[in-house]
Amino acid sequence: MIEGILIGLNTALSLKNILMVVMGCFFGTIIGMLPGLGPMTAIALMIPITYGFDPATGLILMAGVYYGAVFGGSTSSILINAPGIPGTVATSFDGYPMAQQGKAGKALAIAAYSSFAGGTIAAIFLLFAAPSLSKISLSFRSPDYFALMILGLTAVAAFSSKGQFLKAMMMAVLGLMLACVGQDTLSDIPRFTFNNMNLSDGISFVLVVMATFAMSEALTIILRGTDPSSAAKAISLKELGSIKLDKDETKKTLKTIPRSSVIGFIVGVLPGAGSTIASFLAYGMERNFVNKEEKEKFGKGSVHGLAAPETANNAACSGSFVPLLTLGIPGSGTTAVMLGALLGFGIQPGPRLYMTNPEIFWSVIMSMYVGMVILLILNLPLIPYIARILAVPRTFLIPMILFFSVTGIYLMSFNTFDIFLMIGIAVVATGLRLYKFPMPPLILAFVLGGLMEENLRRSLLISDGSFNFLYDRPLTAIILAFTILIFSWQSYISLKSK
Amino acid sequence: MKISSVKIISLLFFVLSAFYLYTANQIQVFAFDVNSPFNAKTFPIYLGYSGMFFAGLQILLPEKSVEKVNHNVLDYKKVIYLVIIMIFYGLTILKVGFFLSTSIFLLLSYYFLGERRWKLMLIFSFPFVAVFMFLLHGALNIYLRDPLLKYLGIIG
Numbered sequence: 001m002i003e004g005i006l007i008g009l010n011t012a013l014s015l016k017n018i019l020m021v022v023m024g025c026f027f028g029t030i031i032g033m034l035p036g037l038g039p040m041t042a043i044a045l046m047i048p049i050t051y052g053f054d055p056a057t058g059l060i061l062m063a064g065v066y067y068g069a070v071f072g073g074s075t076s077s078i079l080i081n082a083p084g085i086p087g088t089v090a091t092s093f094d095g096y097p098m099a100q101q102g103k104a105g106k107a108l109a110i111a112a113y114s115s116f117a118g119g120t121i122a123a124i125f126l127l128f129a130a131p132s133l134s135k136i137s138l139s140f141r142s143p144d145y146f147a148l149m150i151l152g153l154t155a156v157a158a159f160s161s162k163g164q165f166l167k168a169m170m171m172a173v174l175g176l177m178l179a180c181v182g183q184d185t186l187s188d189i190p191r192f193t194f195n196n197m198n199l200s201d202g203i204s205f206v207l208v209v210m211a212t213f214a215m216s217e218a219l220t221i222i223l224r225g226t227d228p229s230s231a232a233k234a235i236s237l238k239e240l241g242s243i244k245l246d247k248d249e250t251k252k253t254l255k256t257i258p259r260s261s262v263i264g265f266i267v268g269v270l271p272g273a274g275s276t277i278a279s280f281l282a283y284g285m286e287r288n289f290v291n292k293e294e295k296e297k298f299g300k301g302s303v304h305g306l307a308a309p310e311t312a313n314n315a316a317c318s319g320s321f322v323p324l325l326t327l328g329i330p331g332s333g334t335t336a337v338m339l340g341a342l343l344g345f346g347i348q349p350g351p352r353l354y355m356t357n358p359e360i361f362w363s364v365i366m367s368m369y370v371g372m373v374i375l376l377i378l379n380l381p382l383i384p385y386i387a388r389i390l391a392v393p394r395t396f397l398i399p400m401i402l403f404f405s406v407t408g409i410y411l412m413s414f415n416t417f418d419i420f421l422m423i424g425i426a427v428v429a430t431g432l433r434l435y436k437f438p439m440p441p442l443i444l445a446f447v448l449g450g451l452m453e454e455n456l457r458r459s460l461l462i463s464d465g466s467f468n469f470l471y472d473r474p475l476t477a478i479i480l481a482f483t484i485l486i487f488s489w490q491s492y493i494s495l496k497s498k
Numbered sequence: 499m500k501i502s503s504v505k506i507i508s509l510l511f512f513v514l515s516a517f518y519l520y521t522a523n524q525i526q527v528f529a530f531d532v533n534s535p536f537n538a539k540t541f542p543i544y545l546g547y548s549g550m551f552f553a554g555l556q557i558l559l560p561e562k563s564v565e566k567v568n569h570n571v572l573d574y575k576k577v578i579y580l581v582i583i584m585i586f587y588g589l590t591i592l593k594v595g596f597f598l599s600t601s602i603f604l605l606l607s608y609y610f611l612g613e614r615r616w617k618l619m620l621i622f623s624f625p626f627v628a629v630f631m632f633l634l635h636g637a638l639n640i641y642l643r644d645p646l647l648k649y650l651g652i653i654g
Contacts, residue, residue, distance in 0.1 A: 177518055223573055399607035402580065431507075464535060
């Protein structure tokens with residue numbers, strides 16, 4: 001492991017990669033601050049750029065964008081009660097009241113320290129958990145992988161949809177359907193191409209991500225008439241107050257960080273859960289841990305109430321890398337985008353990544369520490385200034401997002417058919433968004449589609465067409481039992497409320 | 499049973515899944531693969547059934563709360579303008595070239611979104627695209643086909 005850490009440090013601390021982390025954190029912070037534009041949009045816009053680099057650098061850049069976006073989301077939560085991303089909604093419960101009491105600077109400082117600590121502690125957990133889990137996952141066979149993918153899709157559908165489980169499952173199926181377009185990987189037989197040569201290689205992953213996130217989010221903002229930059233305009237540089245914490249505030253923050261880090265990391269590792277659930281869970285748990293007097297302060301500017309979700313959402317980000325790096329199965333929409341980008345590099349994340357591409361495996365883990373330090377440096381003194389940069393009017397912001405989306409896909413294929421296909425998918429996705437059809441399950445399914453078919457193919461061929469493989473191995477049966485449990489629970493909730 | 503927009507979308511998805519299933523059954527597999535436990539159409543067939551299953555459930559089960567979208571407050575006009583501009587951009591990018599088509603795309607987008615500060619609009623269109631192209635050519639070594647700039651002798 002020491003050797004791996006050194007390899008990782010060597011890669012992560014190269015000037016180029018440090019620059020990438022800085023750039024990623026900066027860009028992610030800006031996008032994360034804008035309500036409506038989340039980490040998936042930020043990463044989607046970055047993908048065409050990453051293809052100009054080696055895989056390790058590309059992944060480091062995307063990871064930086066991810067942390068930056070989560071970090072940026074907390075700033076708008078605290079300052080103007082408009083969470084940039086769902087994972088920072090719980091931050092606003094106590095962060096915004098603190099800002100209203102004239103302690104915005106302190107609230108930002110608590111958020112920055114908690115995020116730094118949560119992310120760093122979780123990265124240490126990842127350092128130990130990932131190699132161990134990689135070794136265990138080497139014993140996984142095709143049926144286990146197939147079952148894991150079904151579990152991942154069901155979990156993401158269950159958690160991302162807030163009571164809209166069926167809609168989320170429909171989106172997952174749609175993602176799998178889109179993944180089947182093009183030549184069959186084994187027999188090269190064309191499927192769903194309708195004799196169109198442009199579809200014979202299938203639909204590009206970047207195209208689907210850009211269309212369903214960057215482009216459709218931009219169109220949704222225009223459709224709803226919202227102005228994401230209005231949030232930034234409301235921030236006053238003079239009213240932030242001191243960023244220095246007193247002894248009592250430091251003590252409270254230090255007490256909260258360890259327990260919220262553990263909660264955040266564990267929730268982040270679970271497929272589908274992610275930073276939103278982690279932050280809410282940590283907030284709720286923290287309320288139970290503190291004494292009665294402190295409990296009263298929750299929702300009115302409690303230090304515990306602010307530190308807990310901030311620690312947990314960053315810890316969950318690091319945790320979500322565990323299934324991606326060790327099993328090759330993303331646990332969230334954001335890590336699904338990263339998996340898609342890695343597949344584009346010709347790299348298959350999974351248990352063998354640890355052995356075949358140690359520089360990627362370790363440099364991503366090591367870059368997390370670098371990223372956390374950079375975010376701390378960036379967030380504390382610079383955040384009010386970054387927020388001012390955001391006061392870019394939407395009349396310029398939206399065309400820029402559309403420009404980067406269209407150009408990004410054009411530069412990858414130099415094919416105008418892809419531009420028209422992207423516009424078509426974006427228009428459909430915008431319509432679906434209006435009626436709360438969630439997009440993350442579609443992306444996850446699109447990325448997993450090929451792998452899922454491959455593992456189902458192997459499993460069925462080994463078992464001679466019988467579906468006994470679903471319960472022949474205890475591991476497969478256990479994973480599927482969890483899937484059935486989630487499915488039944490979601491169905492029960494839906495039927496009960498109806 | 500109320501017919502809501504979500505149910506109509508689900509019905510459309512049901513029809514799409516049925517069509518997908520039909521198309522999956524039409525996939526021509528190799529003769530030696532027809533009776534194989536798994537061939538090129540197996541997975542798509544399962545997907546077709548799954549899509550019909552979930553869409554069917556969404557149609558049949560009563561809705562918890564009907565998703566209400568106030569269409570009067572939605573700015574469809576601007577979205578349609580943007581989509582038309584993007585299609586126009588897609589149609590011209592190869593023929594006219596990256597520089598001019600992108601600059602016009604940006605300029606038109608700013609204008610239709612309500613921007614009227616012409617100085618800023620011009621700065622963030624032509625010079626912005628020129629810098630972007632320079633970065634692509636110079637830093638990332640990505641060649642962009644541009645007949646206009648080639649004709650003018652600016653690029654080789």
